[in-house]
Amino acid sequence: MLGRGVWSSLRQGLSRGLSRKVGGWASGEGRKMDIAGIYPPVTTPFTATAEVDYGKLEENLHKLGAFPFRATQATVEMTVSMAQVGADAAIVVTPCFYRGRMSSAALIHHYTKVADLSPIPVVLYSVPANTGLDLPVDAVVTLSQHPNIVGIKDSGGDVTRMGLIVHKTGRQDFQVLAGSAGFLLASYAVGAVGGVCALANVLGAQVCQLERLCxxxxxxxxxxxxxxxxxxxxAMKQRAAPWEERMCAAVLALCMPSCLTLHSVPPPVPTLGTHSGMPGTPFCCLGCGLSHPRSGLMSPYCPA
Known part of the structure; x- marks a missing residue:
């Protein structure tokens, strides 16, 4: 679920002054909802005094770990409940139980019912590495015509497929988001408008800079x-369990655009891979050659 303010704040903070035109659509012009931009999948709550709210963050992490894969009616109920607490849109993952029966027709039926009953816009979510199921292109094209479905987050990494989706949905009010920073540039090259990237929780400034350059x-x-x-x-995908990715983001005390400085007390740098017995490696020392500013938009603290 995407909370109120995350969409609008990130769009204003990261892409102000940048122009884009994809499939005949200018940036945000006339769209049902403009979902272009870079989004960290785990956001950081702040107190009224712009301090990281670690209590609320821990509470959120426990909730994230409890989200199940749900049937259609349960998905509708969860979407409605999230709308009631302020979500602006819902990213709905493909159902993945009884995968052999998840035909295009079944998936279209599922998403259509969810979108029909959802009080907020729906973003399709295809993540075959975790579900074993790729949302077929023909199903995406059909669903793109639904008035309450605004786009897709595609984490499969098949850039040819993403380009085909952009091409086949070009006449619809439909947007494509990359599901990883690993193929973000290629996604922009074929017409994607942004990405929901786990790496943005740790190297947010660099991922946003990549967006600007594209x-x-x-x-x-x-x-x-x-x-x-x-x-x-x-390294994040291979060495960190999903829970560790979230904790890495938490410990590094990331900032949203509304807070341009980091937490006053620099937190310790976490290590990755210790869950599997591998030697822990500080994330800031992975040899990627990136700079780590001590302040700025969504930048983690990293000691010299």
Whole structure:
């Protein structure tokens, strides 16, 4: 679920002044909802005094760990309840039980019912590495015509598929988001409008810079930065369990655009991979060659 203010704050903070035109649509112009931009999948709550609210963050992490894969009616109920507490949109993952029966028709039926009954816009979510199921392109094209479905987060990494979706939905009010920073540049090149990237929870400033370079046509610099982001992105996927990714983001005390300075007391740098017995490696020392400013938009504290 995407909380109120996350969409609007990130769009205003990260993409102000940048122009984009995909499939005949100018940035945000006439859309049901503009979902372009970079989004960290785990946000950091703050107190009224702009301090990281660690109590609320711990509470949120426990809730994230309890979210199940739900049937259609349960998905509708959860979407409605999230809308009631202020979510602006819902990212709805593909159901993955009885995968052999999850035909295009079954998935279209599922998402159509959810979108029909959801009081907030729906974003499709295809993540085959975790569900074993890829939302078929023909189903995406059909669902793109639904008035309450505004886009898809595609984490499969198949850039050809993403480009085909952009092409086939070009006449619809429908947007494509990359599901990883590992193929973000390629996604922009084929018409994606942004990404929901776990790496943005740790290297937010660099991921947002990659977005800016792509949107302003600085492809050579974008390519260099994309190459430098691949190693830390791969390290997060290979060496960190999902829970550790969330805790890494929490310990690094990330900032949202409304708070331009970090927590006053620099937190310790976590290690990755200790859950599997591998030697722990400080994330800031993975050899990616990236700079780690001590302040700025969504930048983690990292000792020299």
């Amino acid at each position: 949107l302003t046509g600085q492809w050579e610099d974008a390519q260099k930065l994309q190459h430098r982001l691949i190693e830390p992105n791969t």
